[in-house]
Amino acid sequence: MQQDSGPAADLKIDQKAFLVAAKRALGAGGSRLTWDQFAARLGVEPRAMKTYRMPAESSDFRTIPRLLVEKIEALVADALKATATSGAESGEDREGTVWRPRGDPMNALPASLAALVMRQGRQVFMGGGATMVSGVDRLWSGVAGLGDEDRRAMALVSRARLTLGLRDVGAEIHELLAHCTKPLGEWLPVPSVTDGGLATVCLIDAEDRMPTLEAEELARGFAGMTGLLEEQVFAAFQDSLSKQSAKDADDYYTQVRTFVVRNPVVTRKHLLKFLAGLPSAVWVCVEQQFYEPLPGALAAGETTTLCSHCNNVMTRSRGALHCTTAACAAEHGASRGLTLPAADLFRLNRPLRKYWLEPGIDELRLAERLAARGHTVRMYPNRDTVDLDLGEGGKVGIDLKAYSSPELLGERLRRRPGGLMTYKTPWLVIPDWLARRVPNYVDRVSACLEGSPIRALTLADAVEELSHA
Numbered sequence: 001m002q003q004d005s006g007p008a009a010d011l012k013i014d015q016k017a018f019l020v021a022a023k024r025a026l027g028a029g030g031s032r033l034t035w036d037q038f039a040a041r042l043g044v045e046p047r048a049m050k051t052y053r054m055p056a057e058s059s060d061f062r063t064i065p066r067l068l069v070e071k072i073e074a075l076v077a078d079a080l081k082a083t084a085t086s087g088a089e090s091g092e093d094r095e096g097t098v099w100r101p102r103g104d105p106m107n108a109l110p111a112s113l114a115a116l117v118m119r120q121g122r123q124v125f126m127g128g129g130a131t132m133v134s135g136v137d138r139l140w141s142g143v144a145g146l147g148d149e150d151r152r153a154m155a156l157v158s159r160a161r162l163t164l165g166l167r168d169v170g171a172e173i174h175e176l177l178a179h180c181t182k183p184l185g186e187w188l189p190v191p192s193v194t195d196g197g198l199a200t201v202c203l204i205d206a207e208d209r210m211p212t213l214e215a216e217e218l219a220r221g222f223a224g225m226t227g228l229l230e231e232q233v234f235a236a237f238q239d240s241l242s243k244q245s246a247k248d249a250d251d252y253y254t255q256v257r258t259f260v261v262r263n264p265v266v267t268r269k270h271l272l273k274f275l276a277g278l279p280s281a282v283w284v285c286v287e288q289q290f291y292e293p294l295p296g297a298l299a300a301g302e303t304t305t306l307c308s309h310c311n312n313v314m315t316r317s318r319g320a321l322h323c324t325t326a327a328c329a330a331e332h333g334a335s336r337g338l339t340l341p342a343a344d345l346f347r348l349n350r351p352l353r354k355y356w357l358e359p360g361i362d363e364l365r366l367a368e369r370l371a372a373r374g375h376t377v378r379m380y381p382n383r384d385t386v387d388l389d390l391g392e393g394g395k396v397g398i399d400l401k402a403y404s405s406p407e408l409l410g411e412r413l414r415r416r417p418g419g420l421m422t423y424k425t426p427w428l429v430i431p432d433w434l435a436r437r438v439p440n441y442v443d444r445v446s447a448c449l450e451g452s453p454i455r456a457l458t459l460a461d462a463v464e465e466l467s468h469a
């Protein structure tokens with residue numbers, strides 16, 4: 001049957017669910033739609049609408065024509081966009097109420113899915129050992145290693161499909177990959193696909209079963225959901241500070257960020273005590289966006305042992321406990337701190353562990369050593385112009401970075417030196433453990449920074465030099 005091709009074929013078994021979801025989405029802004037009103041908006045007879053909602057086995061069941069499916073999808077997309085906009089505009093009542101994240105992770109769905117396809121394709125075609133399967137619903141065998149990014153992409157697909165009232169195809173990797181041979185618009189008609197001009201794009205070539213060039217293009221430059229999550233969390237935090245005076249916002253920023261670095265894992269009581277000193281919008285953001293209950297897998301029975309240096313979780317490997325903060329473990333031997341009931345504990349979320357905690361360990365180390373030598377140290381002044389400086393009007397501004405590649409770091413700072421350039425003496429400080437680990441680190445990064453006023457030096461050298469200043 002010709003009319004069964006395209007979205008309708010895919011929708012057939014879930015046609016009623018699709019209509020229910022669409023009706024709900026169109027009525028979301030204000031009054032709820034009746035089926036007759038819904039039919040009127042679509043310009044179809046109420047009687048026809050009824051046949052579309054029938055069980056597929058019923059003799060009265062009719063498949064929704066493709067054009068009508070497209071019309072419904074367009075209406076729903078518009079309605080969702082309108083809801084999103086009005087949500088952003090009602091920011092005035094945000095203080096003290098539930099905070100709504102800015103930006104929709106669904107926008108990253110096509111790129112995220114394309115990146116998954118590229119990773120899986122690479123495993124299959126370059127990993128060796130894996131073979132193509134020519135079955136109908138299993139695309140590639142040997143798709144064993146699913147990473148966090150893959151699971152996030154799959155979860156996004158599930159969410160998108162379920163939101164549209166469609167059957168979940170994101171839960172099983174082979175089924176998902178089989179769908180990727182079809183045009184995105186047919187099975188994933190979300191706004192980022194339809195509005196992004198991607199409706200006709202297939203991520204996997206159905207013929208030769210390779211990722212398509214479009215998949216490659218889409219995946220290129222995609223930072224990953226972790227990066228996206230990071231941006232969202234940070235935007236949320238800046239947003240929560242926006243109601244404060246500049247001076248207060250700067251102070252709260254520094255307070256929160258240093259608290260986070262000192263407390264990657266925290267008891268509920270300790271967290272609430274800290275939050276009590278913050279304005280409600282900041283409070284809500286930190287509580288809801290920064291920390292999450294300690295995942296059960298790490299709970300090691302009923303108690304969890306924290307590192308005595310950095311307070312992060314310790315895990316057991318080869319019979320011994322190790323700190324899970326890389327920057328901490330690189331500098332110290334393992335040292336047990338408190339052992340606490342796991343159920344009481346909250347842990348910093350993954351992007352903040354990566355972007356704030358890991359570099360923060362060395363930033364704090366440097367700040368403490370300078371303070372011990374009598375310097376006035378400001379951490380993250382002016383909401384993070386630099387990592388630290390030596391008080392208002394001080395000449396020295398310091399960024400501390402731990403890129404594994406000195407060349408990449410030098411290149412990055414040459415192109416985007418950021419707040420460092422507002423200081424007369426801009427320093428790039430390299431953690432001692434990294435300088436020990438990578439041969440000629442400081443020389444190599446300095447070579448890349450030639451012609452720039454930024455000077456690279458190790459943490460120990462920075463402390464030494466400032467001790468004589």
Ligand SMILES: [Zn+2]
Pocket residue numbers: 307308309310311312323324325328329
């Ligand atoms: Zn530690």
